[in-house]
Amino acid sequence: MYKNRFSRIGFILAAAGSAVGLGNIWKFPYITGENGGGVFVLVYLLTVLLIGMSIFIAEVLMGSTTNKDAVSAFEVLAPKEKKYWKFAGFTFITGIIILSFYSIVVGWILNYIVIAIVSLPTSVPEAEKVFMGMLKEDIFSQVSYYTLAFLIIAYTISKGVKKGIEKMNNILMPALLVILIAMFVYSTTLTGFSQAIDFMFYPNFEKFHASSIILAVGHAFFTLSIGMATILAYSASLDRHTNIVKASIAIVILDTSIAIIAGLIIFSILFSAGQEPSKGVGLVFITLPAIFYEMGSIGNVMAIAFFIALAFASITSAISVLEPTVKYLVERKNISRNKATYGVSFIFYILGLLALLSNTTAFSEALTFGSKNLFDWFDFVTASILMPAGGILLAIFVGYIMDKQLIRNTLVPFMGEKFFKLWLFLIKYVAPISVLAILLNESGILKLG
Numbered sequence: 001m002y003k004n005r006f007s008r009i010g011f012i013l014a015a016a017g018s019a020v021g022l023g024n025i026w027k028f029p030y031i032t033g034e035n036g037g038g039v040f041v042l043v044y045l046l047t048v049l050l051i052g053m054s055i056f057i058a059e060v061l062m063g064s065t066t067n068k069d070a071v072s073a074f075e076v077l078a079p080k081e082k083k084y085w086k087f088a089g090f091t092f093i094t095g096i097i098i099l100s101f102y103s104i105v106v107g108w109i110l111n112y113i114v115i116a117i118v119s120l121p122t123s124v125p126e127a128e129k130v131f132m133g134m135l136k137e138d139i140f141s142q143v144s145y146y147t148l149a150f151l152i153i154a155y156t157i158s159k160g161v162k163k164g165i166e167k168m169n170n171i172l173m174p175a176l177l178v179i180l181i182a183m184f185v186y187s188t189t190l191t192g193f194s195q196a197i198d199f200m201f202y203p204n205f206e207k208f209h210a211s212s213i214i215l216a217v218g219h220a221f222f223t224l225s226i227g228m229a230t231i232l233a234y235s236a237s238l239d240r241h242t243n244i245v246k247a248s249i250a251i252v253i254l255d256t257s258i259a260i261i262a263g264l265i266i267f268s269i270l271f272s273a274g275q276e277p278s279k280g281v282g283l284v285f286i287t288l289p290a291i292f293y294e295m296g297s298i299g300n301v302m303a304i305a306f307f308i309a310l311a312f313a314s315i316t317s318a319i320s321v322l323e324p325t326v327k328y329l330v331e332r333k334n335i336s337r338n339k340a341t342y343g344v345s346f347i348f349y350i351l352g353l354l355a356l357l358s359n360t361t362a363f364s365e366a367l368t369f370g371s372k373n374l375f376d377w378f379d380f381v382t383a384s385i386l387m388p389a390g391g392i393l394l395a396i397f398v399g400y401i402m403d404k405q406l407i408r409n410t411l412v413p414f415m416g417e418k419f420f421k422l423w424l425f426l427i428k429y430v431a432p433i434s435v436l437a438i439l440l441n442e443s444g445i446l447k448l449g
């Protein structure tokens with residue numbers, strides 16, 4: 001049991017591996033673009049710092065004080081009503097639903113590494129044709145790359161914390177950092193760099209909408225992987241002597257810096273090519289490949305490096321959402337790690353397959369329910385409802401239910417009395433109330449413009 005724990009740096013890399021993913025490199029730049037840049041970045045930084053980081057610390061606290069799977073952690077830490085609180089541990093189900101559609105995107109990225117190597121689309125319309133062709137018509141390649149993605153993820157988890165998760169992150173995360181830093185250094189030489197800085201850091205309050213705040217809070221959850229027992233499960237395998245507050249701060253800083261760096265890289269490239277920042281979801285798969293082509297051979301190298309970075313970032317995130325469920329089955333149900341991993345993976349692979357097909361022309365009608373197809377439903381239900389709901393549960397549990405003395409004794413030595421009081425205030429009031437606002441907004445009860 002003790003042997004199968006992260007080393008201190010292994011934990012930081014693995015938790016940062018979970019946090020840094022499509023959210024940072026794909027989603028953050030386009031939602032920043034669509035929400036006017038500077039103001040959105042400012043609001044996002046504030047929410048990450050105030051809400052995201054406090055819930056992150058709460059999750060690490062629960063994992064590291066119990067060293068157990070999420071269901072057992074809630075059970076052990078609830079003084080009364082264990083029967084009910086243990087259900088809060090089942091929020092790990094959110095993670096495997098995320099896995100089923102996240103792996104589809106990992107598959108697209110693997111496909112784009114090949115496209116970047118073989119031949120980039122020569123213009124934006126052609127790039128659109130390539131992407132839409134893959135998404136809507138080419139079921140065979142999409143399923144093949146999706147299957148490959150799932151196999152890599154399941155294989156890593158089947159190998160356990162040390163030989164699987166830690167090893168994978170120890171290789172992929174430093175490689176990701178090197179690629180991003182190299183791309184960032186290059187982007188500072190581009191003509192669009194200063195415009196990118198202006199766009200991201202100059203707050204233009206005209207574009208300020210209340211709905212941007214909601215989006216920023218939701219994204220803070222998604223990008224830090226909180227509210228679904230993922231960070232809790234990783235922290236349960238933490239080395240005993242780790243300073244959990246320092247480690248949490250390091251992870252949040254790493255995650256935020258990578259989002260900012262990815263944004264600066266992408267906007268520098270975009271502005272240098274004279275394109276608009278508000279490109280939406282197609283930014284990474286349509287606009288960028290066409291610009292990379294126009295840049296000539298350096299663009300080719302950049303394209304390959306970029307999609308490899310995206311693959312590394314997304315694989316380490318996908319791995320982390322499978323672990324909590326497998327951990328639960330291994331520790332509570334005495335199922336072997338191999339059986340648990342491949343069993344769960346198989347079920348959610350099939351579910352993801354349906355989501356994949358729901359994007360294709362042939363099956364979209366059969367797999368669309370109401371306003372959304374299955375793929376969009378999975379995304380919406382997990383990121384907009386289940387993750388925030390999991391976050392509220394966690395904040396309420398740590399803020400009101402868990403033994404105060406235990407929390408105090410664990411955290412005060414690491415953060416001091418003053419910061420502890422601030423953290424407790426954030427967990428008890430700020431986090432639950434603001435997350436409730438997102439939930440009400442998403443469900444349409446509260447409408448912010």
Ligand code: PHE
Pocket residue numbers: 018019020021022023024095098222223224225226228230317318320321
């Ligand atoms: N944090 C990851 C990202 O930003 C996504 C993720 C969400 C991973 C939830 C795990 C859990 O892409």
